Amino acid sequence: MNLLPLLLTLLPGAALAAAPAAPSPLKLTASTSVVTKTTKDGKTTETLTDASRVGVVPGTTLDLAQTFQNVSARELGGLKLSMPVDKAVIFQSAGCTVAGVTTLYSVDGKTFGPAPLKKTVTVTENGRQVQKQVEVKPSEYRAVRWEIPTLKAGASGRCAVRATVR
Template sequence: MSTLTRTALLGVAALGTLAGAAATPPSPLTLKAATLVVTQETRDGKKVEVLTDASKAQVIPGSVLSLTQTFKNVSKGALSSIVLNMKVDPATTFQQATCTVGGVTTQYTTDGRTFAAAPLMKTVTVTENGKSVQKKVEVKPSEYTGVRWNIARLNAGQEGTCAIRATVK
């Protein structure tokens, strides 16, 4: 089965087409984006997380957002090698990424071009004993600018959600 690539940008889903296809057939994958504001409430003495559509809530610096991509295989067969990308909006700071389907590999980027599993590493130049020395250091998740989920297989009718949490700057 051919590789399907699906790209999702902050709250905007863009479905790609199969490479080399003369006519665009209906996509075997549906994709729905949502931006939700995450708040905490106390109900019956317990703290619970409340998700509210960002268009219906006040979003201010410090607000935590859940940027979700919900997808479903609407074909009659399994899909393989699905790639879902999501940018971290520059007005936010990345916190974490999750995905509800099994067999997914999550990768991160700081430049939008190269992706790798966490922790990402970078080379920095520091001064030690009066000399410039290059050292490899771990990239803080707050420096991530995008997330990529590689979904190995999605069976017919199977659905899932991949999401990032980010804080508004």
């Protein structure tokens, strides 16, 4: 826990010498790629192209990825990697290359749970208003969170969301 903000709040007149920030033990890189599938001789191949280099139009499938590496000499634990799903895209799927990861989803970007998510809706049955629990469609997901229990020293991984441009 970083106590510096608390100390600055409690000691408003105190002058603290700034210590050099420790390097992060986790190197994180985000990318957005266009997914292109081609079929040749019955085999489908997938190509990822940096989205800034090609046109993105409605119907384009995107790969929204976060790659990460533990650059420290020790194991990291309790990592939570979150990715918002913009309203300009329709969520399709999520995946992660790290063993033991738990993938959670959200419709509001604040509360997360395992799929399938549920919501309460009010419907009319036999002339009466009734509340029912129904499954949330994946297209309604607005965020994904991957909880990574441990990442060994030097280990790396990739977590990604597939989405279609509206």
